[in-house]
Amino acid sequence: MGEQLHRYVLPKVPELDLSDVQAIKVYGSPSLALLLNAKPLDTKLFNWRRPEFIRLGSFLHCVTSPGRDYTWHYAKLIATAGLIRGEQRPVLLTQPKRYEMDWFIDRWLPHSLPDADVVVFGYVQQLFGREAEGVPWNHCHGFGWKHIDVAGASVLLLGCEFSYWGDLAGSLTAAILRREITSWVLYVGKLGSLDPSLAPNQWLATGQSSVVDGVPFTWRGRLQYVRPTGRMLRDICHVTMPSVIDETREWAVEASQSCQVVDPEIGQMGRAAVKAGASFDYLHLVTDNLVKDFDQGLYDERSKHVASQRKSLLLEAEQMIRRGIIQTC
Structure with a gap:
């Protein structure tokens, strides 16, 4: 996407206060309740749940649906957003096992x-x-x-x-x-x-x-x-x-x-x-x-x-x- 990359990446990663964040942890969860309602239901019935960002102590947690590719994708999005915004933090990725996806x-x-x-x-x-x-x-x-x-x-x-x-x-x-x-x-x-x-x-x-x-x-x-x-x-x-x-x-x-x-x-x-x-x-x-x-x-x-x-x-x-x-x- 070249010079347009920021228009794709930044809307997917909220701009949060990272001043005392030690690292950002990315992992999948089997609970749908932890996925954010990011779309108005009156306009979109499907594909509206999005990863949730949760602050716990000195870590920011990004909780996604438990796909290996999806957790990898969001770890890359977060790292790229950090580069664009000039606020890089270590991104710690835990990918789900195949049986967890199934x-x-x-x-x-x-x-x-x-x-x-x-x-x-x-x-x-x-x-x-x-x-x-x-x-x-x-x-x-x-x-x-x-x-x-x-x-x-x-x-x-x-x-x-x-x-x-x-x-x-x-x-x-x-x-x-x-x-x-x-x-x-x-x-x-x-x-x-x-x-x-x-x-x-x-x-x-x-x-x-x-x-x-x-x-x-x-x-x-x-x-x-x-x-x-x-x-x-x-x-x-x-x-x-x-x-x-x-x-x-x-x-x-x-x-x-x-x-x-x-x-x-x-x-x-x-x-x-x-x-x-x-x-x-x-x-x-x-x-x-x-x-x-x-x-x-x-x-x-x-x-x-x-x-x-x-x-x-x-x-x-x-x-x-x-x-x-x-x-x-």
């Missing part, structure tokens, strides 16, 4: 979820307005869902109040598939481009491969058999990174030699699907460009212009999902 998801994911031909994560509030209209959201702590009919197939729209960033998305995918709710998971989200020709908020991307921890792998999807929309990028090379702050200029130059897009979740979800023998697809809005400045990016996501462009892309994503359902269900 336990957290199993604890909060409702056991009453119905079976479906496809489970859709991500931008679920914005999809299938015609079919979902009049169908109320079922709510519990952490999640909400709708069970609707689309072109004769059952679709479970699954929303989440907290951020299932990075490998926590893999745990969520694994839990859904382990419970045999579906054999097809589809994630509608956003990612960054490593291709200088791709302007933000103009393209959708999908594929069946990613590079995670330096290891490339592929999974079985269904959208590769579906006729694409006009602004669809297909069969592209994706790389999974745990934090936006890890995506430095030097890294982007090297990664762009072999990959076109990047985000924290796709490879983790695809790997979980491979392990379960299920189908996985992503259908993502290309929302920023890491190698060329288009004056749009993660730092201005709430502008009216960006919102209008994304609404148009989500309509195309919905059209693509319909085609996939009709053709493969």
